[in-house]
Amino acid sequence: MITKTLAGFSLSFLICSVVMADDFAVVYPFEGDFDDATFNVENAILDAGLVIDYISHTGDMLSRTGPGLGSDVIIFDAADVFLFCSAVVSRMVMEANPMNIAHCPYSIFVADQEGKVVIGYRKYPDGVMKYVQAMLESIVQKAVGD
Numbered sequence: 233m234i235t236k237t238l239a240g241f242s243l244s245f246l247i248c249s250v251v252m253a254d255d256f257a258v259v260y261p262f263e264g265d266f267d268d269a270t271f272n273v274e275n276a277i278l279d280a281g282l283v284i285d286y287i288s289h290t291g292d293m294l295s296r297t298g299p300g301l302g303s304d305v306i307i308f309d310a311a312d313v314f315l316f317c318s319a320v321v322s323r324m325v326m327e328a329n330p331m332n333i334a335h336c337p338y339s340i341f342v343a344d345q346e347g348k349v350v351i352g353y354r355k356y357p358d359g360v361m362k363y364v365q366a367m368l369e370s371i372v373q374k375a376v377g378d
Contacts, residue, residue: 259352
């Protein structure tokens with residue numbers, strides 16, 4: 233079971249084309265609005281058989297706290313971060329190195345900046361963490377519709 237799941241994640245990771253990447257994140261543009269993007273991400277996570285532990289409404293927090301911190305900068309029109317875990321992937325990466333717990337839970341973000349919506353996830357270290365990266369890539373690809 234673990235091998236089949238990880239093989240599926242790895243295959244999807246190899247097939248996909250990354251639109252934007254930098255040192256710490258992989259980001260894809262989303263053709264649609266923020267609500268559609270968050271709906272797609274939530275369903276893609278659930279369809280992968282995973283449970284969402286928490287949704288961080290980061291954009292709301294930044295908007296709410298800006299004035300109290302003396303800032304009127306609007307960073308995001310909206311931004312949410314979905315936090316979840318995978319028993320299969322987590323067991324594999326933590327059996328390889330228990331300190332991989334530092335990377336759990338895993339997350340996918342959706343952000344809207346001036347009507348441009350993106351979906352993405354953080355990059356992980358090389359080695360066994362490639363399985364986390366592949367899992368996230370598979371979920372994001374489903375959410376963006378590739």
